[in-house]
Amino acid sequence: MARLVIVSNRVPPPRTTGAASAGGLAVALQSFVEPGTLWFGWSGRVVEKPSGKPRIVDGQGVTYATIDLNGQDYDRFYVGFANSSLWPLLHFRLGLMRYRREDFEGYLAVNGDFADALLPMLRPDDMVWVHDYHLIPLAAALRARGFAGRIGFFLHIPFVPASVLEALPPAYDLLCALCAFDVVGFQTRTHLADFLDCARRFTGFTVEGDEVVTNGRHVRAIADPIGIDAAGFARVAGRAAGTAYIKRMRESLSGRALAISAERLDYSKGLPNRFEGFARLLARYPQQQRHISMLQIAARSREDVAEYQALRRELDRLAGDINGRFSQFDWVPLRYMTQTVARTKLAGLFRIARIGIVTPLRDGMNLVAKEFVAAQDPADPGVLILSQFAGAAEELTDALLVNPYDPDAIADAMNTALEMPLGERQQRHAALRRAVFEVTAARYCNVFVDALKPA
The missing domain is CATH 3.40.50.2000 (Glycogen Phosphorylase B;)
Structure with missing residues (x-):
């Protein structure tokens, strides 16, 4: 052989x-x-x-x-x-x-x-x-x-x-x-x-x-x-949801919905557009203020490349601007981290998230989208917002597909996800789950x- x-x-x-x-x-x-x-x-x-x-x-x-x-x-x-x-x-x-x-x-x-x-x-x-x-x-x-x-x-x-x-x-x-x-x-x-x-x-x-x-x-x-190994990731997510780390996250949310994004800090991922989309959600849909917290994990990479250094500075500025405009004394809307988070912890975070935001400007596939789907509880699943320019969009057609260059489209999709009834969330997730568990x-x-x- x-x-x-x-x-x-x-x-x-x-x-x-x-x-x-x-x-x-x-x-x-x-x-x-x-x-x-x-x-x-x-x-x-x-x-x-x-x-x-x-x-x-x-x-x-x-x-x-x-x-x-x-x-x-x-x-x-x-x-x-x-x-x-x-x-x-x-x-x-x-x-x-x-x-x-x-x-x-x-x-x-x-x-x-x-x-x-x-x-x-x-x-x-x-x-x-x-x-x-x-x-x-x-x-x-x-x-x-x-x-x-x-x-x-x-x-x-x-x-x-x-x-x-x-x-x-x-x-x-x-x-x-x-x-x-x-x-x-x-x-x-x-x-x-x-x-x-x-x-x-x-x-x-x-x-x-x-x-x-x-x-x-x-x-x-x-x-x-x-x-991905969808069954394996689902098991990890289920176990991680009961850990002290995820308990701390739940307590910090105080009953608010969690929107999560996780990727390398890279200009292909559409991070400034996503931050602007979140800001427009809070501005255009003020009823969602205090009802959602967004966690952006963007692990630093290629720090010796000038474009990545400039991107990090831009994101620091945007995060500060969003929190400065919308924060209240007991609520910070955007949590922005550039540290690497272990996959086991990410699986638990995905499990409890109401929204997964995967909006690269262009991507070959994007496995984070598939991991988010695999991690969800089928009885009460979150909603995936996915860029139409990610390779995963060819398979995950029941996600809320958006043009990542349009911050208003991201804002509208986030509002739709927050307002989506349980039955529709379950129906969309079932179709997404079949796709993720088939193409492993x-x-x-x-x-x-x-x-x-x-x-």
Whole structure:
């Protein structure tokens, strides 16, 4: 049986793969990764002189192999091209995209370093599953070094139409690099269709159905929405609801409804628009004042990127303005936290929330929306407000879908959620719950690996 090799920009430490602090990818793959699997990637460490030789740790039969980066590689590969060019571009934020040729060269060089370190560890019949935008050139680098086995790629963030992609100078190079994989996966059919259209327009390769034909090779493109362990998360939420932490939250609410949002502090998440939407709820629907408290958890990230520093300052200002305008001596409407909250605690917070607000300006999927649904008590469920531009909106059609660029739409949806009768809340939640429990993390993994297996 072929061995599965997972490659990602960051590798979860073995002790946290299933823990509350693990990232979305680690959580999604944790039930699929089994003894014999190799997981390879960057250690997260920046050192003066990386050895280039992987550091190997065994975790219950799974081999975790990591390499370090030097300062220049980190600046050009990670801060530069990956997060200052690709991330804003693929989230439709051309005004924030910064491109420098030396950053792209550094991006290619680090992918070459990954290939150099990984190749000696590979067996001819391995199936290599590469994750996300940091590592688009990796298949081409491995092919150039002689690896002929199956290599698949999954993009966790959105893909863009040709009219957006053409703004990136090396668009042709990246599309050719994607076509070095055997299978390329996307979160939605829309992202898949945009990729096929771009491959046709930019490369001249033939597109036949959902395949790109290049130099006699067939590159299969699939839509494979990622999910969660819904049953497991529901159990965690049910247990967490009885903890002292959640008891403290209930007491602090004093009977008020809780609206909750939780994500990384990132400009793609629509946080300023959401804050403004909440402010408009309080201004336009004054009867809701003192009856709702909003908790925004926005864990700090990429603090060495200027756009993220500016976003944090803007949110600090908006939070202060909202609380200054609407607070009363015994009620603060907006609670804003930038600390990381463990997933077990988040599950309990989701469980008791009347409203979940997930309004990114653009998102590949957004697992927080699915976690909120899974955490709810079916007998008295909360209401999900979801951006129409999140990949999850293709599945979670019974949420209150909003355009996140319209703060008034967010305000109207919050008021609707607060006024929604129990019967409608139960009906909507039942449909959402069916969708979340059907498209699980295990299904996502099985669909992709089945596509990657040799015919």
